[in-house]
Amino acid sequence: MSSADRLATTLAHADVTMEDARGRLFDFLRIPSISAQPAHAADCQRAAGWVRDRLVAMGFATEIHPTKGQPVVLGRHEGPAGYAGPTILFYGHYDVQPADPLELWTTDPFDPQMIDGPRGKRVVARGAVDDKGQVMMFLEALRAWHEVGGGIPARLIVLIEGEEEVSSPNLDPFLVAHRDQLAADFALISDTGMWNIDTPALTTRLRGITYMQVTVKAAKRDLHSGLFGGSALNPINALARILGELADSEGHIQLPGFYDGILPVSNAQVASGKRWTSMRRRSSAISACRCRPVSAAILGCSGCGRARQRIFAVSGVAIRGQGRRR
Ligand SMILES: [Zn+2]
Secondary structure, three states: OOHHHHHHHHHHHHHHOHHHHHHHHHHHHOOOOEOOOHHHHHHHHHHHHHHHHHHHHOOOEEEEEOOOOOOEEEEEEOOOOOOOOOEEEEEEEOOEOOOOOHHHOOOOOOOOEEEEEOOEEEEEOOOOOOOHHHHHHHHHHHHHHHHHOOOOOOEEEEEEEOOHHHOOOOHHHHHHHOOOOOOOOEEEEOOOOOOEOOEOOOOOOOOOOOOOOOOOOOOOOOOOHHHHOOOOOOHHHHHHHHHHOOEOOOOOEOOOOOOOOOOOOOHHHHHHHHHHOOOOOOOHHHHOOOOOHHHHHOOOOOOHHHHHHHHHHOOOOOOOOOOOOO
8 A cells, every 4th residue: 555545545644533532531521530630630640541551452561650649641553664754753742721711611621522612513521622532532543543554653662751831840850850761853742723613723833831930138127218318229119120130121021042043933934924814813903913002901912913923833932920028
């Protein structure tokens, strides 16, 4: 069979077996693997075992690695005999956010349902779109390759963790400890979304986040501005100056070395950014940005394409909250 035939056969098989695949997705969604709630630790372990079983069924060598928190599932498949192509690492997570507040749900969050929506049926359950649906999309594609496509088509490492929703505190040490085992040419992360229900998306960059709390210490007690103002450093003045220097009026971050190692947005991405303008997104904040007066609030808005580019591809700085400590 040619590779095109194998692909066609695999896709047809995925279509024919969609009902069964949905059943497996629903089984996965029924496990309340809430990493933030200790009462659900056993459910997280159950979800890890469930994922492991799927991988074992497709011939993966698998391990469940305990961590200080929820376990990491690791699977490896060497691909076809004599495979000389790239090694691909797939990442996803089996944990979900807590379902509270429950009264805002119209169905049981852990009893998945197909619900009629304005654009056809959709799956409603906690974790359906983050990240169990995406993980199952990948695993079910692999299943189709395994069953009719002549086997898993590449060397794959599958890493499914269980603490993404609590900031993955044990993932970094795990990655460092298993550096050699995890060596890969590509990392494929499917913990992302689609542009809208009609437009699939390949996410090529994510901005990440780094955050810190800044405390400015000054006098031990309140100082009257009439007696000390202009002489004693006012901490709010100092803080305002520090925060004001984080970015210039165009939004470019001024921290030395901040952009080192960050790939610039390519011309092709800029061009595709212009096409974003023609794509509708149901967000009043973005759709309002049509270079009308409201757009002044959006930095760099000399056209929606550029504003969207900033939203999706360019680093930003945000200052949240302000408190007072004695
Ligand atoms: Zn996620």
